[in-house]
Amino acid sequence: MRLEQDSLGSKNVPDQAFYGVHTQRAIENFPITGERVNPEFIRSFLEIKQAAANVNAAAGDLPSSVSKSIVSATKDLLGQPFINDLMWPLDPIQGGAGTSLNMNVNEVIANYALTEMKQPRGKYDLINPNDHVNLGQSTNDAYPTAGKIAVIRLLKPMMQELQDLIDAMGHQSDLNAKVYKMGRTQLQDAVPMTLGNNFHAWLKPLIRDLERIKQAEEPLHTVNLGGSAIGSGINVSYHYQAHIVPKLSEITGIELYQAHDLFDATQNLDPLVALSGALKTLALNLSKIANDLRLLSSGPRSGLSEIHLPAKQAGSSIMPGKVNPVIPEVVNQVAFEVLGNDATISAAAGAGQLELNAFEPVLFYRLFASIEHLTGAMQTFRVNAIDGILPNTERLAQDIDLSASFATAMAKIVGYKKAAKLAKESLRTDQPLREIAMDSGLFTDEQLEHVFAVEEIVINARTPEHGLVLRPVGEK
Numbered sequence: 310m311r312l313e314q315d316s317l318g319s320k321n322v323p324d325q326a327f328y329g330v331h332t333q334r335a336i337e338n339f340p341i342t343g344e345r346v347n348p349e350f351i352r353s354f355l356e357i358k359q360a361a362a363n364v365n366a367a368a369g370d371l372p373s374s375v376s377k378s379i380v381s382a383t384k385d386l387l388g389q390p391f392i393n394d395l396m397w398p399l400d401p402i403q404g405g406a407g408t409s410l411n412m413n414v415n416e417v418i419a420n421y422a423l424t425e426m427k428q429p430r431g432k433y434d435l436i437n438p439n440d441h442v443n444l445g446q447s448t449n450d451a452y453p454t455a456g457k458i459a460v461i462r463l464l465k466p467m468m469q470e471l472q473d474l475i476d477a478m479g480h481q482s483d484l485n486a487k488v489y490k491m492g493r494t495q496l497q498d499a500v501p502m503t504l505g506n507n508f509h510a511w512l513k514p515l516i517r518d519l520e521r522i523k524q525a526e527e528p529l530h531t532v533n534l535g536g537s538a539i540g541s542g543i544n545v546s547y548h549y550q551a552h553i554v555p556k557l558s559e560i561t562g563i564e565l566y567q568a569h570d571l572f573d574a575t576q577n578l579d580p581l582v583a584l585s586g587a588l589k590t591l592a593l594n595l596s597k598i599a600n601d602l603r604l605l606s607s608g609p610r611s612g613l614s615e616i617h618l619p620a621k622q623a624g625s626s627i628m629p630g631k632v633n634p635v636i637p638e639v640v641n642q643v644a645f646e647v648l649g650n651d652a653t654i655s656a657a658a659g660a661g662q663l664e665l666n667a668f669e670p671v672l673f674y675r676l677f678a679s680i681e682h683l684t685g686a687m688q689t690f691r692v693n694a695i696d697g698i699l700p701n702t703e704r705l706a707q708d709i710d711l712s713a714s715f716a717t718a719m720a721k722i723v724g725y726k727k728a729a730k731l732a733k734e735s736l737r738t739d740q741p742l743r744e745i746a747m748d749s750g751l752f753t754d755e756q757l758e759h760v761f762a763v764e765e766i767v768i769n770a771r772t773p774e775h776g777l778v779l780r781p782v783g784e785k
Contacts, residue, residue: 311431322431327396327424329416329431329438335409341402346410347677348391349459353561354414356458357451357534358442359383360557361549365444368548375441382422401674406667407452415442445549447538449575449665454532454557456673460584461563463677464526467684471519471591474687477695478512481505490615490705491712496604500714504616504700507605511598518591525587528580530564532557536571539664578658578666581676588679589651595686596644599637602694606634614704619697636694643686650675713742718760723751 310321313330320330359380366376391397396417403409415438420430428435436442443451485504492502534557535550537543542550554567568574608614624633653675657668666672716732731749735742743761746752752760 311429313431323395324430325395327417327420327430328398328413329420329433331409331412331438332399332416335399335403335413339400339403339409341400342674344401345392345394346397346399346401347459347463347674349462350410350455350673350677351391351397351414352387353455353458353462354410354451355383355387355418356560357446357455357557358414358418359387360553360560361445362442364549364552364556365546367552368546370546370549371441371444375436378422378426378436379418379442381425382418385425386418386421401670403670404667406448406665407670408448410670411443411446411448411451412438415439418442445537445545445553446534447536449538450533450536450540450571453575453578453669454534456669456676457529457532457581458561458563458565459673460581460676460680461526461529463680463684464522467680467687468519468522470684470687470691471515471522474691474695475512475515475519477691478508478515481695481698482508482512485700488700488702488705489709490700491708491714498708498712498714500717501709501712504705507601511601514594514597515591518587518594521587521590522584525580525584529584531566531568531574531580533568533571533574535567536575540570540572540575542571572664576661576664576666578661578669578672581672582655582658585651585654585676585679588647588676588683591683592644592647592679595683595690596641599640599644599690602637602698603634614701615708617699617701618694621693636689640686640690643682646682647679650679710741710743711739715742715746715760719746719752722756722760727751 311324312319313322313333314320315330315334317334320333322329322333326332362371362376362379362383365371366373386396397413399410399413419433419436419438419442422436423430423432426435482505485508488504489501490504490507492499492506532554533540535542535545535553537545550567554565558565602616602618605613605615606618609617618634618636620632621635622632624631624635654672657672658666660666660668713732713735716728716735719731720728722728731742731745731751734740735745738745743757746757746760
């Protein structure tokens with residue numbers, strides 16, 4: 310063990326640890342989730358420290374030799390796994406508005422640089438976590454900046470998965486454009502439609518979700534780095550404040566902009582709430598689709614059984630042959646989690662007081678989880694469910710044949726009351742409505758042909774924008 314000191318006193322730190330006394334206190338103070346800080350968060354923090362060392366050296370505020378050691382250390386650390394308890398042992402939920410993580414990164418960089426210099430860890434007179442690595446920064450501008458960069462990066466694969474899911478829905482819409490089935494309202498037979506219409510109606514909200522998420526992502530490129538503790542830029546040189554964000558943008562490869570009002574950007578987290586709201590909406594839409602698929606695939610004998618979901622695993626430890634809709638079920642569960650995450654994010658953002666929000670750690674923790682879990686859910690949804698859905702054409706045709714839904718088209722000819730009487734007779738006798746209508750003498754042959762061709766109204770024709778064209782009977 311080695312003994313390190315801070316303003317509270319002395320504490321032993323494991324000899325092999327690259328972290329220091331501040332991290333050691335956090336390990337003891339915050340044993341909350343048993344999880345570790347998201348790797349993308351650490352990556353973004355390291356890039357901030359690298360940018361700061363470069364800019365501070367250019368400003369003449371940091372010795373060139375110290376800057377080079379810090380930059381070298383950050384580059385090496387960026388090439389290593391971020392799952393390492395000798396470096397990154399912290400729980401994502403921590404008090405102090407993220408100071409523990411900021412100091413964890415500062416200490417690891419300092420001690421890694423000391424190791425490269427063949428110096429003992431903890432010899433902070435040469436490279437100091439606070440005075441050198443953290444120069445020009447505060448947790449209050451470094452932490453949210455790192456969090457936003459991490460979110461931007463995590464969103465990229467999530468949005469790609471969403472686009473792939475949209476494309477898969479569109480493909481199924483095309484494949485099933487002329488597979489006719491019964492539409493339902495309030496779980497009761499309504500009027501005919503196509504299975505392609507189902508897929509089309511599922512993909513449209515997902516398209517809107519993608520646009521909402523893109524719009525919500527844009528404000529995250531504006532950061533408060535350079536604002537220091539509360540946005541006033543205390544202890545920050547003019548050169549640093551003017552150059553730190555462009556330098557960070559260069560290092561990360563992400564377009565970043567310094568906020569015009571650093572006080573506002575330091576204390577207000579509404580852009581993150583807006584993103585969480587967009588993710589919640591996506592989760593709700595995915596859950597609705599998953600619910601529909603579970604209903605339409607229910608059976609296989611005593612349910613609706615309109616579609617066949619790919620069989621992915623045995624469904625029961627006691628009932629042989631049972632197969633459950635496990636993929637839609639897992640999508641539902643992720644959606645439930647995202648709804649809870651949004652509630653946490655909203656509460657955390659609203660709990661900020663005066664010049665700082667102290668609850669960013671739990672906010673980013675749950676926001677990262679929403680993004681990553683939705684990414685995984687959409688990937689398995691597409692690959693293990695949507696791509697392999699097949700229509701039960703025999704059952705669909707039978708349902709349409711036995712349905713009394715064509716009474717809707719009859720009502721225009723003979724009136725609602727007479728059409729309802731014919732529908733009830735069909736349901737009472739299990740005789741197809743077509744036969745009852747023919748026997749009633751209420752319709753000409755031409756009228757009956759029109760009534761029972763109503764299904765042709767619902768023809769799914771996708772435009773490149775996934776638009777829907779409805780074509781009346783007889784129109785070419």
